[in-house]
Amino acid sequence: MSILHTVNKSPFEKSSLDSCLKYAKGGSAVLLYEDGVYAALKGTNMEDKVKSAAQGIKFYVLGPDLKARGIADDRVIDGIAIVDYAGFVDLSVESDKVSAWV
Amino acid sequence: MSEEMMEGEVVKKFMYINRRAPYGSIYALESLEVVLIGAAFDQDVSLAFVDDGVFELKKDQETAGIDMKNFSPTYRALEMYDVEKLYVSKESMDARGLTVDDLIVDVEVKTDAELADLFDDQDVIFSF
Numbered sequence: 001m002s003i004l005h006t007v008n009k010s011p012f013e014k015s016s017l018d019s020c021l022k023y024a025k026g027g028s029a030v031l032l033y034e035d036g037v038y039a040a041l042k043g044t045n046m047e048d049k050v051k052s053a054a055q056g057i058k059f060y061v062l063g064p065d066l067k068a069r070g071i072a073d074d075r076v077i078d079g080i081a082i083v084d085y086a087g088f089v090d091l092s093v094e095s096d097k098v099s100a101w102v
Numbered sequence: 103m104s105e106e107m108m109e110g111e112v113v114k115k116f117m118y119i120n121r122r123a124p125y126g127s128i129y130a131l132e133s134l135e136v137v138l139i140g141a142a143f144d145q146d147v148s149l150a151f152v153d154d155g156v157f158e159l160k161k162d163q164e165t166a167g168i169d170m171k172n173f174s175p176t177y178r179a180l181e182m183y184d185v186e187k188l189y190v191s192k193e194s195m196d197a198r199g200l201t202v203d204d205l206i207v208d209v210e211v212k213t214d215a216e217l218a219d220l221f222d223d224q225d226v227i228f229s230f
Contacts, residue, residue, distance in 0.1 A: 010123050010154050012198065035126030038157065043199025064167030068125055070160035070174070070204075 002027060004095035008034035008102060011046045020101040021049070026056035031083070031091060033062035037069060040076045047077060054079055062088060114225035115146045120155035122230060124174070125165070130158045131173055133230035141183035148187035148224070149180075150217055151209070155230075156194045159205040177207045191217055 005024050009016040017032075017039050024030060030053075032039050039046055040061040050059065059080040066073070066082065073082060083091065092098055118137050122129035140147050151159055158174070165172040180188070188209045195201065195211065202211060212220065221227060 008126070010126065010157075013123075013154050035123045035154075038123065038154070038198070041199055045197045047199070065125075068163060068165040068168045068170065068172070069123070069157060070162040070164070072162065075199075 002029065002095050004028070004091050004098045005030045006098060006100045007032050007036040007039065008100075010035040011039040012044075016101040017046075017050075020099075021053045021057075023099075024053070024057050029058045029060060029091060029095065031060045031062065031088065032080075033065050033088070037061050037065045037071065040066070040080050041071060042075050042077050050077060050080075060087070060091060111144065113144065113146055115223065116140050116148070117221060117224040117227045118147070118149045119221070119227060119229045120149060120151045120158055121153040123154040123157040124163070125168065125170055129230045130155070131171075133228070134173060134176055136228060136230075137180070137185060138183060141180075141185050144184075147185045148189065148220070149185065150189045150191070150212075150220070152191040152194050152214070152217065154194075154198075156190050156198060156200055156205075159190070159207060159209065160200070161204055161206045163206075174206055180207075189217060189220065 005020045007017045007020050011017040039050055060083050061080050063082045063084050120133050124130040163172050163174040189212045190209045192211050192213050
């Protein structure tokens with residue numbers, strides 16, 4: 001039974017992503033959106049944590065929120081898939097349930 | 103406290119500390135509004151960008167896809183309001199993988215210890 005975890009808070013300001021990663025099991029998915037997209041940025045002090053979590057969890061990031069914040073695609077950690085709003089909907093539908101770490 | 107009299111008006115040193123990323127909350131935009139008000143009263147205005155506030159100054163923001171106003175060009179216009187003292191925290195930039203080349207305006211990079219001294223030197227501090 002797969003869960004889509006969504007995180008919309010900056011990992012530098014809130015513990016939402018940390019909490020999410022504590023409970024996200026292997027095979028589940030994490031979608032970063034709104035200020036959550038900063039977790040997808042290369043070269044930060046969160047990068048190692050995200051990369052290590054990405055070994056067992058598939059990470060997605062919402063493209064329009066990256067663009068709004070001036071983060072080019074090549075600044076996104078390799079292996080994190082960039083999706084649009086339609087992709088967000090698809091992920092929600094394909095998953096058994098959604099857990100929002102607001 | 104340093105209050106100098108200019109043409110009978112009191113000029114105070116105002117520091118605006120910006121700690122939030124843009125768009126995820128209203129803080130960044132509201133701070134800008136208040137900064138422009140302070141500038142209109144010919145006060146001695148400084149802005150510091152620390153923690154996620156450094157993301158406010160990221161270049162290349164394009165907000166059409168999220169249906170919000172891109173207010174980042176306003177930081178470039180601050181100069182016209184004689185708001186020229188912009189500081190960013192070195193530690194905050196480093197933690198977020200940013201360099202001055204990522205920023206939309208010219209800033210002075212300060213360590214947090216230097217910023218603490220700067221804050222000490224102000225008459226008024228606004229936090230956003």
